[in-house]
Amino acid sequence: GNWKFDITQSFLSSSHLAVEKESEPEEETDEDEGPAPVMVENESYVNLKKKISKRYDWQAKSVRAENVKICKQFRIKQASRQFQSILQERQLLPAWEERENILKLLSKHQVLVISGMTGCGKTTQIPQFILDDSLNGPPEKVANIICTQPRRISAISVAERVAKERAERVGLTVGYQIRLESVKSSATRLLYCTTGVLLRRLEGDTALQGITHIIVDEVHERTEESDFLLLVLKDIVLQRPTLQVILMSATLNAELFSKYFNSCPVITIPGRTFPVDQFFLEDAIAVTRYVLQDGSPYARSMKQMSKEKLKARRSRTAFEEVEEDLRFSLHLHDQDSTKDAVPDQQLDFKQLLARYKGVSKSVIRTMSIMDFEKVNLELIEALLEWIVDGKHSYPPGAILVFLPGLAEIKMLYEQLQSNSLFNNRRSNRCVVHPLHSSLSSEEQQAVFVKPPVGVTKIIISTNIAETSITIDDVVYVIDSGKMKEKRYDASKGMESLEDTFVSQANALQRKGRAGRVASGVCFHLFTSHHFSHQLLKQQLPEIQRVPLEQLCLRIKILEMFSTHNLQSVFSRLIEPPHTDSLRASKIRLRDLGALTPDEKLTPLGYHLASLPVDVRIGKLMLFGSIFRCLDPALTIAASLAFKSPFVSPWDKKEEANQKKLEFAFANSDYLALLRAYKGWQLSTKEGMRASYNYCRQNFLSGRVLQEMASLKRQFTELLSDIGFVKEGLRAREIEKRTQGGGDGILDATGEEANSNAENPKLISAMLCAALYPNVVQELKFVTKNDGCVHIHPSSVNYQVRHFDSPYLVYHEKIKTSRVFIRDCSMVSVYPLVLFGGGQVNVQLQRGEFIVSLDDGWIRFAAASHQVAELV
Ligand code: CDP
Ligand code: MG
Numbered sequence: 001g002n003w004k005f006d007i008t009q010s011f012l013s014s015s016h017l018a019v020e021k022e023s024e025p026e027e028e029t030d031e032d033e034g035p036a037p038v039m040v041e042n043e044s045y046v047n048l049k050k051k052i053s054k055r056y057d058w059q060a061k062s063v064r065a066e067n068v069k070i071c072k073q074f075r076i077k078q079a080s081r082q083f084q085s086i087l088q089e090r091q092l093l094p095a096w097e098e099r100e101n102i103l104k105l106l107s108k109h110q111v112l113v114i115s116g117m118t119g120c121g122k123t124t125q126i127p128q129f130i131l132d133d134s135l136n137g138p139p140e141k142v143a144n145i146i147c148t149q150p151r152r153i154s155a156i157s158v159a160e161r162v163a164k165e166r167a168e169r170v171g172l173t174v175g176y177q178i179r180l181e182s183v184k185s186s187a188t189r190l191l192y193c194t195t196g197v198l199l200r201r202l203e204g205d206t207a208l209q210g211i212t213h214i215i216v217d218e219v220h221e222r223t224e225e226s227d228f229l230l231l232v233l234k235d236i237v238l239q240r241p242t243l244q245v246i247l248m249s250a251t252l253n254a255e256l257f258s259k260y261f262n263s264c265p266v267i268t269i270p271g272r273t274f275p276v277d278q279f280f281l282e283d284a285i286a287v288t289r290y291v292l293q294d295g296s297p298y299a300r301s302m303k304q305m306s307k308e309k310l311k312a313r314r315s316r317t318a319f320e321e322v323e324e325d326l327r328f329s330l331h332l333h334d335q336d337s338t339k340d341a342v343p344d345q346q347l348d349f350k351q352l353l354a355r356y357k358g359v360s361k362s363v364i365r366t367m368s369i370m371d372f373e374k375v376n377l378e379l380i381e382a383l384l385e386w387i388v389d390g391k392h393s394y395p396p397g398a399i400l401v402f403l404p405g406l407a408e409i410k411m412l413y414e415q416l417q418s419n420s421l422f423n424n425r426r427s428n429r430c431v432v433h434p435l436h437s438s439l440s441s442e443e444q445q446a447v448f449v450k451p452p453v454g455v456t457k458i459i460i461s462t463n464i465a466e467t468s469i470t471i472d473d474v475v476y477v478i479d480s481g482k483m484k485e486k487r488y489d490a491s492k493g494m495e496s497l498e499d500t501f502v503s504q505a506n507a508l509q510r511k512g513r514a515g516r517v518a519s520g521v522c523f524h525l526f527t528s529h530h531f532s533h534q535l536l537k538q539q540l541p542e543i544q545r546v547p548l549e550q551l552c553l554r555i556k557i558l559e560m561f562s563t564h565n566l567q568s569v570f571s572r573l574i575e576p577p578h579t580d581s582l583r584a585s586k587i588r589l590r591d592l593g594a595l596t597p598d599e600k601l602t603p604l605g606y607h608l609a610s611l612p613v614d615v616r617i618g619k620l621m622l623f624g625s626i627f628r629c630l631d632p633a634l635t636i637a638a639s640l641a642f643k644s645p646f647v648s649p650w651d652k653k654e655e656a657n658q659k660k661l662e663f664a665f666a667n668s669d670y671l672a673l674l675r676a677y678k679g680w681q682l683s684t685k686e687g688m689r690a691s692y693n694y695c696r697q698n699f700l701s702g703r704v705l706q707e708m709a710s711l712k713r714q715f716t717e718l719l720s721d722i723g724f725v726k727e728g729l730r731a732r733e734i735e736k737r738t739q740g741g742g743d744g745i746l747d748a749t750g751e752e753a754n755s756n757a758e759n760p761k762l763i764s765a766m767l768c769a770a771l772y773p774n775v776v777q778e779l780k781f782v783t784k785n786d787g788c789v790h791i792h793p794s795s796v797n798y799q800v801r802h803f804d805s806p807y808l809v810y811h812e813k814i815k816t817s818r819v820f821i822r823d824c825s826m827v828s829v830y831p832l833v834l835f836g837g838g839q840v841n842v843q844l845q846r847g848e849f850i851v852s853l854d855d856g857w858i859r860f861a862a863a864s865h866q867v868a869e870l871v
Contacts, residue, residue: 397475
């Protein structure tokens with residue numbers, strides 16, 4: 001006989017891997033939890049859905065009784081002093097002027113678009129208009145509202161704010177739900193949740209039973225998830241005429257959304273803000289010269305410089321020259337220093353900066369291509385000093401600093417702590433708060449607190465504070481001009497998170513944050529020339545710049561689309577991505593073993609659909625946990641998702657490569673990475689100084705390593721969410737019992753998740769599973785599509801003469817003078833056969849099974865017992 005089977009598929013559906021999340025002790029507030037997380041086979045999926053719909057039937061009866069109570073309590077509460085005093089404050093918000101209009105239009109139309117400036121009261125007030133209106137009616141008609149937020153942090157902070165406005169605790173009528181955390185109860189009628197949470201709920205409950213209103217907030221951000229949610233809602237509103245949908249957006253483009261929903265009505269809330277003075281890098285430099293070279297004639301003249309003078313200064317010819325140079329340097333800065341840079345250009349660049357000795361001596365001193373980020377941070381510190389010093393004509397107020405990500409926030413925070421002016425414990429003039437999505441909710445709340453008189457509040461934030469979070473007392477904004485953006489990286493063939501310049505729209509939005517209560521000031525750390533000539537007008541919608549694998553899987557997991565052709569679903573999106581992009585994604589999904597040729601999800605596909613990461617990284621994570629080499633798999637996954645921590649400065653390339661070779665083993669750049677990472681982890685235990693030195697000596701980027709550590713934590717949470725690993729107290733208990741020596745993380749079966757972490761062969765095999773079909777064969781060194789390729793000089797395999805196995809898997813392919821593969825890892829042929837994701841052929845010949853792989857390129861055949869022994 002001769003039959004084909006897909007190894008990956010049978011593998012993941014075999015019984016011991018059919019992971020069911022063990023039932024945790026149920027929180028009482030969690031009775032109406034969405035669908036259980038893990039779906040393994042179609043059968044259990046169907047059972048699960050039956051269970052869910054039963055639960056909703058039972059619920060309907062108790063809802064009415066609860067509503068009676070809620071209406072009564074609301075009537076009593078309205079009379080309370082606390083409620084009334086906040087109400088007066090609320091009624092001043094521009095959104096209140098449209099209250100009647102909104103309610104009137106909602107009574108006539110199923111879908112509504114509301115746009116209005118950030119801070120006008122959309123998120124906090126509009127859901128309450130609807131809820132309160134219904135609470136004055138009969139208990140059968142009490143609204144049950146879901147309002148989606150693009151970020152976890154805004155879901156929490158808004159829910160807490162709204163609960164406060166209603167003079168109650170969060171978790172009663174107002175609640176929130178984000179991945180892994182929910183605060184809500186059977187009395188919750190207004191739920192703020194992340195877009196992802198609602199999409200997950202739709203997987204088990206397409207009809208959204210019991211929900212009366214869906215409010216999609218911040219639709220203008222055009223995240224992949226919100227575009228997708230709109231598509232789903234477009235179908236649901238047809239099936240459920242009583243469900244009302246409201247789209248809320250911060251700026252323009254309201255027409256686009258209205259058109260998408262059959263030209264539904266649009267309400268525009270008029271905004272009021274105060275003017276904000278806008279300054280650019282050249283101004284920032286002028287100001288910091290003043291700070292750092294106090295006493296010089298130049299500084300003395302700057303000292304009295306008013307904002308008008310600053311502006312005039314900018315228009316002078318000398319300044320144009322500065323600007324031109326800076327523009328040039330920023331242009332160079334854009335080029336990734338780890339990519340092949342042209343040496344003499346970079347030399348110019350260094351000389352160029354040296355010409356600005358006046359900028360800051362310490363800047364020049366610490367300046368090297370390796371830690372360019374530091375320059376920005378030093379400039380920011382100098383600007384903060386200038387602002388706090390108060391020798392200018394602006395009023396006191398809070399300062400909001402926008403940085404691209406967590407790592408930069410940490411760096412600046414630590415830098416400021418070593419400055420007595422900003423140190424949180426010693427300074428009585430400033431208090432510094434970081435603000436990003438991974439903070440606890442108490443830490444987040446701290447940013448809203450008004451400091452004592454005479455103390456300046458400094459908030460260092462990601463673009464979270466751009467639209468989702470409004471801090472009222474901000475007068476100063478410092479915009480680093482950078483943000484993290486998901487992009488399709490052609491050289492890696494996958495999604496990656498990159499630091500990019502913001503768009504003009506982002507920059508203006510950031511600037512606007514300074515004009516909430518009075519007129520304010522904004523410093524952008526890019527030149528005015530850069531602003532008008534190099535920044536995009538607007539960010540491209542996410543769906544147009546990311547690979548579509550993840551979206552394909554999420555479409556397929558929804559019952560309403562599971563039998564639809566992907567192309568037809570995509571064409572109904574608000575602004576469909578290019579068809580080539582979809583085609584490429586489908587091929588990658590097939591190569592990976594997640595989607596069958598007739599577009600059905602495989603079991604692997606089901607699991608990948610619930611991991612919001614690039615599918616290859618997802619596969620590496622899943623396999624890492626299944627094969628108990630979780631930690632190394634996550635380290636590698638984090639570097640694939642972000643970037644390699646190895647840096648190679650132009651003037652020290654050789655030395656850097658040599659250092660990397662010291663980490664090398666088993667012909668693998670990824671295993672070298674693991675060693676380097678481990679060393680860094682150890683060094684961080686000895687303190688900041690030690691880890692800084694470790695990075696310097698070994699040509700590693702501390703910033704990248706930190707970002708990787710944070711990604712690893714997020715990945716672990718994701719795996720724990722879908723039941724592939726167990727964390728926390730319970731896991732530690734089990735571990736104690738089983739005397740595991742690990743780090744408290746267990747796999748789904750309760751075994752230590754890292755018992756195979758020291759097996760390099762296995763780790764290479766996992767890589768093969770994730771990266772296939774990115775394979776080259778030595779001697780030939782041909783890939784399936786490019787013909788001849790070369791190993792990059794920065795790879796540990798560059799000078800290797802002999803490989804034990806002729807196959808290398810790689811991640812990234814770059815084309816300069818020739819086609820190079822960058823990081824690569826040797827694999828033996830057996831993992832290639834077993835984890836390659838391709839169709840494996842098994843034949844019975846003379847009483848023995850012959851396993852063979854032939855994808856038209858790699859040909860291999862072996863007896864089955866050989867395969868089993870050798871992996
Ligand atoms: O959604 P939109 O940007 O239109 O405004 P919002 O988030 O509803 O904010 C309206 C007002 O509530 C602003 O003045 C905020 O400062 C205030 N607010 C607050 O004090 N605390 C929060 N956690 C959220 C909003
Ligand atoms: Mg809002």
